Amino acid sequence: MVKIMKKEALWCETKRKKTFPSLKTGIKTDILIIGGGMVGISLALELEKEKKNYILIEADQIGHGVTGHSTGKLTFLQEANLVDIEKAFGQEKTDLYLKSQQDAIDIVTKNIIDYHIDCNFESTTSITFTNDYQEIPKLRKLETILERNNIPYHMINQEKDPEMLYGVSVKNTAVFHPVKYLEGILPFLKGKIFEHTKAIQYQKREFDYLVNTEEGYIIAKTIVFTCHYPFFTIPGLIPFKTHIERSYLCSFTVDKAKSISVINTKIPTISYRYHRDRKDYMIYLRNSHRLGQDLDYEHNYQELIKKAPTKNIDYIWQNQDVMTEDHLPLIGPIEKGNHHLLFATGFNTWGMTNGPLAAQILKDMILEKENPYQTLFLPNRGISLEKIKNFMIDTFYSGKNYIISKRKNYYSFYLDKVKIEHLEGKKVGIYLDENEKMHIVCTTCPHLGCGLTFNTFMKTWDCPCHGSRFTMEGKWIEGPSTKNINID
Numbered sequence: 024m025v026k027i028m029k030k031e032a033l034w035c036e037t038k039r040k041k042t043f044p045s046l047k048t049g050i051k052t053d054i055l056i057i058g059g060g061m062v063g064i065s066l067a068l069e070l071e072k073e074k075k076n077y078i079l080i081e082a083d084q085i086g087h088g089v090t091g092h093s094t095g096k097l098t099f100l101q102e103a104n105l106v107d108i109e110k111a112f113g114q115e116k117t118d119l120y121l122k123s124q125q126d127a128i129d130i131v132t133k134n135i136i137d138y139h140i141d142c143n144f145e146s147t148t149s150i151t152f153t154n155d156y157q158e159i160p161k162l163r164k165l166e167t168i169l170e171r172n173n174i175p176y177h178m179i180n181q182e183k184d185p186e187m188l189y190g191v192s193v194k195n196t197a198v199f200h201p202v203k204y205l206e207g208i209l210p211f212l213k214g215k216i217f218e219h220t221k222a223i224q225y226q227k228r229e230f231d232y233l234v235n236t237e238e239g240y241i242i243a244k245t246i247v248f249t250c251h252y253p254f255f256t257i258p259g260l261i262p263f264k265t266h267i268e269r270s271y272l273c274s275f276t277v278d279k280a281k282s283i284s285v286i287n288t289k290i291p292t293i294s295y296r297y298h299r300d301r302k303d304y305m306i307y308l309r310n311s312h313r314l315g316q317d318l319d320y321e322h323n324y325q326e327l328i329k330k331a332p333t334k335n336i337d338y339i340w341q342n343q344d345v346m347t348e349d350h351l352p353l354i355g356p357i358e359k360g361n362h363h364l365l366f367a368t369g370f371n372t373w374g375m376t377n378g379p380l381a382a383q384i385l386k387d388m389i390l391e392k393e394n395p396y397q398t399l400f401l402p403n404r405g406i407s408l409e410k411i412k413n414f415m416i417d418t419f420y421s422g423k424n425y426i427i428s429k430r431k432n433y434y435s436f437y438l439d440k441v442k443i444e445h446l447e448g449k450k451v452g453i454y455l456d457e458n459e460k461m462h463i464v465c466t467t468c469p470h471l472g473c474g475l476t477f478n479t480f481m482k483t484w485d486c487p488c489h490g491s492r493f494t495m496e497g498k499w500i501e502g503p504s505t506k507n508i509n510i511d
């Protein structure tokens with residue numbers, strides 16, 4: 024029998040002593056940053072270095088979004104995505120992407136040194152491996168890309184490690200505590216910061232933008248959406264250009280941490296790293312799937328628990344990231360050429376490097392300065408075959424998810440503690456908790472109207488289309504919805 028201590032991310036356990044107030048009035052600024060994760064806080068620091076006037080608002084707590092639920096690896100060996108990028112864009116852009124990721128590791132490392140940030144940063148060897156013969160050619164291709172870029176690597180086979188049929192390893196990568204890293208930056212930010220302040224809409228005015236929050240408003244000349252998944256569909260059409268991938272993770276103590284971070288190339292995804300703190304931990308990820316392709320959340324958690332190399336799990340959680348059709352992030356103007364309305368998303372599960380990189384690109388766009396990586400990530404970049412193929416897959420699954428989420432009989436796998444009913448013309452979900460208290464919520468997602476499904480493991484209502492999540496009482500947790508789903 025496996026013992027589970029906490030259903031929360033290891034990185035989010037420590038609570039910051041100094042928190043920021045929520046915004047309750049109207050306020051004006053040059054630059055508004057919406058979202059305090061890896062991108063938002065990195066951008067605030069970049070603007071601080073340039074002595075710019077900015078405000079940052081965060082819907083919940085800084086760092087506790089996707090960033091605080093990641094595995095916290097800083098690596099350019101990102102599974103075998105360089106091979107996918109080369110397929111979509113060719114050699115030149117692949118090499119540029121690789122260089123951008125190496126630079127991003129340097130940005131984070133330099134910040135840690137310059138600002139004396141204590142965030143359990145540790146140099147590691149990164150490994151991508153496979154246990155499937157058919158995947159070996161992909162890893163060989165990865166080696167070719169590394170060789171072309173003069174990056175030393177090692178080949179691993181079963182003689183060196185019986186767990187790995189074939190693998191590639193590189194040095195000059197690292198791991199860190201992502202929340203401590205962001206919190207270490209906060210004392211150096213002089214711009215105003217508001218937590219528990221959610222942007223719910225924005226509108227263009229003659230010379231600036233007006234952003235409404237739940238209890239206040241902000242007038243800004245430039246807005247940067249660093250909220251992971253923009254809460255609007257037009258402009259940008261993000262729901263049609265991306266999909267969400269969800270993964271299941273846990274963490275537990277080990278006798279001795281190793282200086283390696285590991286990921287495989289195939290489904291089921293296996294990814295792990297170690298973390299040295301007062302105790303040594305392993306962070307272990309198992310199973311990643313396109314959201315909506317697998318709604319049996321309980322089963323995914325049970326698989327993780329079954330396969331985790333321990334009987335004592337200290338922390339267990341899930342996380343989800345925005346995936347793009349052509350494997351490159353989207354960083355830049357939402358509307359072509361408009362440098363006053365910027366965003367960054369679609370990090371394809373590699374935002375610890377792409378986040379700080381995005382911050383530099385966005386800062387340079389605001390300052391109207393050249394950046395060597397700017398064109399690589401432009402959201403309106405050209406169409407490739409890979410993009411068309413994945414666009415069709417994304418559109419198919421979006422439609423399918425929407426229909427599935429609306430079908431009432433889909434709920435048949437729920438415990439008898441969960442019911443879907445109609446109440447005054449609305450579809451509602453009723454959850455009876457362990458104290459027999461009833462929690463009733465509206466099960467239509469306020470974002471784009473998908474049907475919410477109950478996550479029996481986490482006791483949350485989750486949108487299978489675009490990833491909004493809500494507590495059993497109906498309070499927003501994450502995702503593009505700007506509203507709660509509680510019934511007043």
Ligand SMILES: Cc1cc2nc3c(=O)[nH]c(=O)nc-3n(C[C@H](O)[C@H](O)[C@H](O)COP(=O)(O)OP(=O)(O)OC[C@H]3O[C@@H](n4cnc5c(N)ncnc54)[C@H](O)[C@@H]3O)c2cc1C
Binds near residue numbers: 061223370
């Ligand atoms: C399982 C998993 C493991 C990963 N591991 C790694 C890894 O090891 N290395 C790596 O490089 N990448 C990793 N990633 C990817 C990485 O975690 C993300 O790409 C990155 O954290 C995204 O950062 P962000 O700032 O865009 O988002 P977030 O960290 O989510 O920050 C966005 C913030 O905006 C806030 N927000 C949302 N809506 C609003 C609103 N309307 N108003 C105000 N605020 C709002 C949110 O509360 C949140 O705090 C992983 C991803 C997953 C899913």
